[in-house]
Amino acid sequence: MALRTLLLGAFSLALLSYGQPEALENHNPSDLLCTCNQIALAISDASQVFFPSAPEYLSDIEHATPSSTEVSACSVEPGSAEDVGVILRILGSTRTPFAVKGGGHAFNPGFSSTRGVQIAMTRFNETKVNSMTSTVDAGAGLIWDQVYKTLEPIGVNVLGGRLPGIGVAGLTLGGGYSFLSSQYGLTLDNVAGYELVLPNGTVTNVTSEDDDLWFGLRGGFNNFGIVTKFILKSYPQGDVWGGIRFYSENQLGAIREAFFKFQQKNDTKAEAAVSLSYSSGQVLCAVLFFYDAPAPSGVFDDLLDIPATGGNVSTASFFDFFQSLSAQGGVDSRRIFGDTVSVIQYSPAVFDAFVDQTKLWGARLLVLDESATLTLTQEPFGKGIFSHGSGSAYPPDRSHVIAPSALTIAWSNASLDDTIAFALRNISNSIRAAALADGQDVSRAALYPNYAIFGTPLEDIYGGNVERLRKIRAKIDPKDVLGLAGGWKF
Numbered sequence: 001m002a003l004r005t006l007l008l009g010a011f012s013l014a015l016l017s018y019g020q021p022e023a024l025e026n027h028n029p030s031d032l033l034c035t036c037n038q039i040a041l042a043i044s045d046a047s048q049v050f051f052p053s054a055p056e057y058l059s060d061i062e063h064a065t066p067s068s069t070e071v072s073a074c075s076v077e078p079g080s081a082e083d084v085g086v087i088l089r090i091l092g093s094t095r096t097p098f099a100v101k102g103g104g105h106a107f108n109p110g111f112s113s114t115r116g117v118q119i120a121m122t123r124f125n126e127t128k129v130n131s132m133t134s135t136v137d138a139g140a141g142l143i144w145d146q147v148y149k150t151l152e153p154i155g156v157n158v159l160g161g162r163l164p165g166i167g168v169a170g171l172t173l174g175g176g177y178s179f180l181s182s183q184y185g186l187t188l189d190n191v192a193g194y195e196l197v198l199p200n201g202t203v204t205n206v207t208s209e210d211d212d213l214w215f216g217l218r219g220g221f222n223n224f225g226i227v228t229k230f231i232l233k234s235y236p237q238g239d240v241w242g243g244i245r246f247y248s249e250n251q252l253g254a255i256r257e258a259f260f261k262f263q264q265k266n267d268t269k270a271e272a273a274v275s276l277s278y279s280s281g282q283v284l285c286a287v288l289f290f291y292d293a294p295a296p297s298g299v300f301d302d303l304l305d306i307p308a309t310g311g312n313v314s315t316a317s318f319f320d321f322f323q324s325l326s327a328q329g330g331v332d333s334r335r336i337f338g339d340t341v342s343v344i345q346y347s348p349a350v351f352d353a354f355v356d357q358t359k360l361w362g363a364r365l366l367v368l369d370e371s372a373t374l375t376l377t378q379e380p381f382g383k384g385i386f387s388h389g390s391g392s393a394y395p396p397d398r399s400h401v402i403a404p405s406a407l408t409i410a411w412s413n414a415s416l417d418d419t420i421a422f423a424l425r426n427i428s429n430s431i432r433a434a435a436l437a438d439g440q441d442v443s444r445a446a447l448y449p450n451y452a453i454f455g456t457p458l459e460d461i462y463g464g465n466v467e468r469l470r471k472i473r474a475k476i477d478p479k480d481v482l483g484l485a486g487g488w489k490f
């Protein structure tokens with residue numbers, strides 16, 4: 001009962017923000033069960049419908065954070081693109097709310113969860129290397145861990161998630177900031193093609209020859225159908241150097257200066273991210289280092305000179321390096337919301353704003369919920385990151401470099417949901433104000449859709465692209481079938 005109340009709370013929040021069409025009052029439990037049974041009868045042996053008592057059902061609805069999990073009427077695991085088409089036709093004709101889950105890492109409630117029909121893509125789990133074309137076919141139900149593991153012995157790599165557990169689908173459809181992005185661009189700039197099931201159930205391949213769908217799918221998530229396969233560009237991958245080091249509050253001034261110097265160096269093989277969190281009245285700092293070679297150039301020297309309280313950096317295969325980060329990315333039993341702010345650079349003034357917000361909200365939140373943890377991460381990328389692709393839903397403007405940030409709060413008490421959302425918006429607004437005061441023209445800097453909090457206006461993410469995206473959606477999905485699923489809706 002308590003669990004259910006908790007989940008319903010998360011759902012009404014999503015409903016308020018998006019006004020999911022065909023609200024659930026039109027769908028009593030017996031209508032939903034009827035739709036589930038209709039799907040079960042129509043799909044082939046490759047696919048299966050599960051009900052709440054089945055273990056498959058539980059893993060199908062599970063998300064990386066409990067605040068993104070909802071109790072659906074049933075789950076379905078399609079095993080072929082054709083069956084995805086069959087399912088979409090039934091959901092469309094019965095106007096049944098549904099959700100599509102890849103890796104289930106969306107922070108926003110209702111984006112890949114539903115009280116209607118949960119589609120779990122888990123059976124699309126093939127990773128196929130094509131050395132002739134230097135591409136990798138990756139099924140839409142995979143998490144990056146699985147892809148990296150398959151690619152490791154072959155000595156190639158693709159641009160995917162930086163922490164364990166993240167889905168190929170959501171990360172790729174929303175953008176994709178990877179350890180190789182300063183070198184090769186966003187993940188969506190490294191897609192060679194998609195297998196897509198259109199809203200009317202037709203299976204199609206989308207490539208750069210397709211003007212509108214090619215534009216829309218690169219940043220536009222589930223607005224244009226359900227992707228079953230991604231064809232990703234691959235690159236040779238040797239050993240890498242990296243790891244995480246931890247610092248105490250009295251090193252923050254030194255980190256701030258060294259991190260700023262690092263950003264001026266334009267070494268595209270190097271990535272660093274600085275995370276600040278708050279514990280026992282102290283700001284704790286973690287720096288994530290990555291260099292795409294067995295040993296780094298001198299690019300990190302200033303940062304590495306600063307004495308750390310723990311952590312380590314070393315040379316390893318890409319997969320071993322990635323796996324060593326698992327403690328940071330593990331499933332959290334607490335609720336988690338996230339938001340983001342984009343800046344031109346993490347200047348000393350912006351760094352100070354991150355520190356101030358960590359102290360201010362870190363202390364405030366602990367009074368409300370002793371399990372609350374705030375983590376504010378600065379993620380600079382190379383100045384040429386947007387030069388590796390063109391025309392896509394995200395980013396709306398490739399002429400200016402912007403760096404995303406990941407602002408997250410984990411907590412336990414569900415009655416604090418509104419407070420947490422308020423805190424995140426207050427933090428991102430405060431940091432934006434500090435960047436503007438620092439002379440950075442960020443008033444229209446696009447927000448990364450995979451990090452932005454629910455309720456963010458579409459224009460803040462997709463900028464001047466919103467109108468075109470709305471037109472494409474109206475053409476591809478005239479019956480608004482995908483409007484039955486949550487997310488950023490054009």
Ligand SMILES: Cc1cc2nc3c(=O)[nH]c(=O)nc-3n(C[C@H](O)[C@H](O)[C@H](O)COP(=O)(O)OP(=O)(O)OC[C@H]3O[C@@H](n4cnc5c(N)ncnc54)[C@H](O)[C@@H]3O)c2cc1C
Binds near residue numbers: 102221226228
């Ligand atoms: C711990 C953690 C670390 C992260 N690190 C990074 C990072 O390094 N780089 C980065 O860029 N982002 C990162 N993110 C953000 C991440 O990219 C998003 O959370 C992403 O949406 C997750 O994809 P998913 O498939 O796991 O999510 P899901 O919750 O399954 O899906 C996300 C969205 O995609 C839609 N979708 C899923 N599958 C399909 C499909 N087959 N067809 C159409 N639509 C679909 C869903 O409906 C939903 O709207 C991180 C998130 C977390 C929680």
Ligand SMILES: *[C@@H]1O[C@H](CO)[C@@H](O)[C@H](O)[C@H]1NC(C)=O
Binds near residue numbers: 123125126127
């Ligand atoms: C893919 O899933 C099928 C069925 O669920 C399973 O038998 C197979 O081992 C999986 N393959 C991989 C590569 O995980």
Ligand SMILES: *[C@@H]1O[C@H](CO)[C@@H](O)[C@H](O)[C@H]1NC(C)=O
Binds near residue numbers: 203204205
């Ligand atoms: C999509 O491309 C694959 C591989 O080239 C091909 O086998 C398949 O028939 C194509 N599907 C459609 C619907 O065109």
Ligand SMILES: *[C@@H]1O[C@H](CO)[C@@H](O)[C@H](O)[C@H]1NC(C)=O
Binds near residue numbers: 266268383384
């Ligand atoms: C950064 O380096 C890349 C290649 O290493 C180069 O193409 C680009 O022009 C450089 N950018 C700046 C701003 O120096």
Ligand SMILES: *[C@@H]1O[C@H](CO)[C@@H](O)[C@H](O)[C@H]1NC(C)=O
Binds near residue numbers: 312
């Ligand atoms: C790496 O750092 C962690 C955290 O400080 C520590 O527990 C671990 O022992 C270190 N490993 C090595 C090989 O030094």
Ligand SMILES: *[C@@H]1O[C@H](CO)[C@@H](O)[C@H](O)[C@H]1NC(C)=O
Binds near residue numbers: 415416
């Ligand atoms: C959760 O927060 C509410 C409102 O702040 C409070 O009344 C309640 O006691 C808290 N519950 C727990 C278990 O801490």
Ligand SMILES: *[C@@H]1O[C@H](CO)[C@@H](O)[C@H](O)[C@H]1NC(C)=O
Binds near residue numbers: 425426429430433
């Ligand atoms: C943040 O919230 C406080 C109230 O707690 C308010 O005074 C302040 O104006 C807010 N700042 C921004 C930038 O929204």
Ligand SMILES: *[C@@H]1O[C@H](CO)[C@@H](O)[C@H](O)[C@H]1NC(C)=O
Binds near residue numbers: 198202475476477
């Ligand atoms: C399905 O939609 C696509 C894209 O709008 C369209 O080209 C195709 O003709 C439609 N197919 C059917 C059977 O209606």
